[in-house]
Amino acid sequence: MSSATPAAPDTVLVVDFGAQYAQLIARRVREARVYSEIVPSTMPVEEMLAKNPAAIILSGGPSSVYEAGAPRLGSAIFESGVPVFGMCYGFQLMAQVLGGTVDNTGAREYGRTGLHVAKSSSTLFEGTPAEQAVWMSHGDACSAAPEGFTVTASTDVVPVAAFENDEKKLYGVQYHPEVMHSTHGQQVLEHFLYRGAGLTPSWTTGNVIDEQVQAIREQVGDKRAICGLSGGVDSAVAAALVQKAIGSQLTCVYVDHGLMRKGETEQVEKDFVAATGVQLKVVDAEERFLEALAGVSDPEEKRKIIGREFIRVFEQAQAEIVADEGPAVEFLVQGTLYPDVVESGGGTGTANIKSHHNVGGLPEDLEFQLVEPLRKLFKDEVRMVGQELGLPEEIVQRQPFPGPGLGIRIVGEVTKERLDLLREADAIAREELTVAGLDRDIWQCPVVLLADVRSVGVQGDGRTYGHPIVLRPVSSEDAMTADWSRLPYDVLARISTRITNEVRDVNRVVLDVTSKPPGTIEWE
Numbered sequence: 270m271s272s273a274t275p276a277a278p279d280t281v282l283v284v285d286f287g288a289q290y291a292q293l294i295a296r297r298v299r300e301a302r303v304y305s306e307i308v309p310s311t312m313p314v315e316e317m318l319a320k321n322p323a324a325i326i327l328s329g330g331p332s333s334v335y336e337a338g339a340p341r342l343g344s345a346i347f348e349s350g351v352p353v354f355g356m357c358y359g360f361q362l363m364a365q366v367l368g369g370t371v372d373n374t375g376a377r378e379y380g381r382t383g384l385h386v387a388k389s390s391s392t393l394f395e396g397t398p399a400e401q402a403v404w405m406s407h408g409d410a411c412s413a414a415p416e417g418f419t420v421t422a423s424t425d426v427v428p429v430a431a432f433e434n435d436e437k438k439l440y441g442v443q444y445h446p447e448v449m450h451s452t453h454g455q456q457v458l459e460h461f462l463y464r465g466a467g468l469t470p471s472w473t474t475g476n477v478i479d480e481q482v483q484a485i486r487e488q489v490g491d492k493r494a495i496c497g498l499s500g501g502v503d504s505a506v507a508a509a510l511v512q513k514a515i516g517s518q519l520t521c522v523y524v525d526h527g528l529m530r531k532g533e534t535e536q537v538e539k540d541f542v543a544a545t546g547v548q549l550k551v552v553d554a555e556e557r558f559l560e561a562l563a564g565v566s567d568p569e570e571k572r573k574i575i576g577r578e579f580i581r582v583f584e585q586a587q588a589e590i591v592a593d594e595g596p597a598v599e600f601l602v603q604g605t606l607y608p609d610v611v612e613s614g615g616g617t618g619t620a621n622i623k624s625h626h627n628v629g630g631l632p633e634d635l636e637f638q639l640v641e642p643l644r645k646l647f648k649d650e651v652r653m654v655g656q657e658l659g660l661p662e663e664i665v666q667r668q669p670f671p672g673p674g675l676g677i678r679i680v681g682e683v684t685k686e687r688l689d690l691l692r693e694a695d696a697i698a699r700e701e702l703t704v705a706g707l708d709r710d711i712w713q714c715p716v717v718l719l720a721d722v723r724s725v726g727v728q729g730d731g732r733t734y735g736h737p738i739v740l741r742p743v744s745s746e747d748a749m750t751a752d753w754s755r756l757p758y759d760v761l762a763r764i765s766t767r768i769t770n771e772v773r774d775v776n777r778v779v780l781d782v783t784s785k786p787p788g789t790i791e792w793e
């Protein structure tokens with residue numbers, strides 16, 4: 270699948286030791302305009318080196334280097350000549366493997382910490398202040414640096430908070446330069462990349478376009494492809510990329526599975542085709558999806574069914590397209606992004622949080638070869654690619670909507686009646702948020718029907734026993750983490766009043782005030 274994507278030149282590998290922030294490190298590297306990818310720490314070192322990385326970053330992690338069973342790295346990586354930058358656990362591991370001392374000294378630091386830079390002319394700290402705020406999160410500490418290393422920073426309680434070995438191109442910091450609270454973190458990271466590893470800032474979203482267009486041409490050849498098009502950002506950008514690569518060999522297929530929001534199908538049919546000129550096939554598959562979902566309330570089961578039915582519809586569309594004319598349709602283009610892969614447990618050792626329909630929800634007997642040009646990117650990077658490709662702002666800035674649609678926003682069994690009810694409530698919430706000018710302030714606002722919950726209300730002097738609707742407005746940078754949006758009370762009040770007045774069987778509106786983690790954005 271993604272192996273068809275050639276390795277980008279000058280790739281920085283981020284080795285993930287189970288860090289909270291591995292994704293963040295990767296995107297900070299790309300913000301420095303150097304391409305980067307995450308690999309699990311369980312990957313053998315030879316395999317990492319075979320990828321020919323221009324530099325390697327070792328992430329933080331929950332383990333302690335001196336514990337039995339803690340993730341390790343052979344010393345080969347430090348002798349390979351590839352520049353390495355360790356952060357937190359990665360720093361401690363580098364220290365230990367190379368003969369320094371790491372133990373539980375009692376010097377714990379969590380959160381904002383003052384860093385004292387000892388050598389402001391060093392590779393990492395050049396041009397940064399002698400005193401700077403950094404973000405720490407550790408209970409272990411390095412008390413002696415390995416031989417050949419210069420200690421370049423300390424804190425009040427940790428004598429070795431950074432070390433550098435220019436000759437071997439090995440660097441490490443105890444803190445987290447990737448989080449925004451480390452005031453000079455991006456500068457220090459860039460110093461490693463440009464000064465330590467000698468890389469030049471040349472990666473742009475334009476490179477993604479050129480590389481992917483070439484890779485798609487090689488992969489698809491003179492065959493044909495279909496693209497699952499949802500009207501969302503990711504599939505729009507994927508379709509535009511593939512269209513650029515293979516032109517009329519591409520047909521887009523929009524599946525109306527009956528789980529879409531009000532007006533969505535019409536919008537895709539009209540606006541999207543007008544904006545891009547793609548060949549579009551619209552398939553009405555409502556009956557098929559609702560039948561397959563009947564009686565099912567388990568979220569993972571729903572996701573698997575929806576993922577499977579999507580593919581069955583694509584297969585049907587494939588047969589119809591082939592019956593028309595021309596060569597076989599062997600490829601399926603999807604707008605899969607990195608977070609879809611990670612959350613589906615696609616990384617080694619990463620937990621399956623939920624099976625995104627387009628990754629973990631795919632059936633085993635999938636016959637298409639997948640074309641997923643955005644598989645390694647985050648949403649905001651995809652938006653940049655879309656902009657670069659000239660897609661209209663309304664498409665590029667659209668809020669995300671999950672492929673399984675309202676099917677995973679009904680807690681309980683999915684039925685046509687419940688879908689119609691949720692569609693009404695959702696349309697009201699979206700309308701009011703748009704009128705209030707809040708569309709760009711929030712990342713998305715799932716509206717959820719708790720179909721299996723009822724509560725007592727009083728409406729028109731009579732007793733009601735209806736369902737609650739949950740509003741879940743969130744802010745986010747890339748959907749990997751999120752916070753609940755502090756919406757103005759008057760907007761919330763208008764939404765609540767309208768939903769309870771206008772949507773039958775709903776007598777309560779509640780607000781979800783949970784961040785991610787611990788919650789996820791969607792309820793299922």
Ligand SMILES: Nc1ncnc2c1ncn2[C@@H]1O[C@H](COP(=O)(O)OP(=O)(O)OP(=O)(O)O)[C@@H](O)[C@H]1O
Nearest residue numbers: 497498499501502503504524603604669670671672
């Ligand atoms: N209704 C649909 N018809 C056809 N393909 C779909 C549909 N919904 C989702 N897909 C496919 O699944 C992929 C993943 O869905 P996802 O919702 O993550 O992306 P998107 O809809 O393109 O963008 P966004 O995340 O902004 O909603 C899409 O890129 C698309 O290829």
Ligand SMILES: O=c1[nH]c(=O)c2[nH+]cn([C@@H]3O[C@H](COP(=O)(O)O)[C@@H](O)[C@H]3O)c2[nH]1
Nearest residue numbers: 624625626669670671672673748789790791
């Ligand atoms: O195409 C998709 N298929 C899915 O199966 C799926 N599940 C969640 N999402 C979207 O992904 C982002 C993160 O969602 P969660 O915090 O709920 O995991 C949010 O933007 C969700 O809307 C999906 N998108």
Ligand SMILES: NC(=O)CC[C@H](N)C(=O)O
Nearest residue numbers: 329330357358407408409
């Ligand atoms: N954030 C980290 O990488 C922590 C490393 C190690 N678990 C410690 O507590 O020191």
Ligand SMILES: [Mg+2]
Nearest residue numbers: 501670671672
């Ligand atoms: Mg979508």
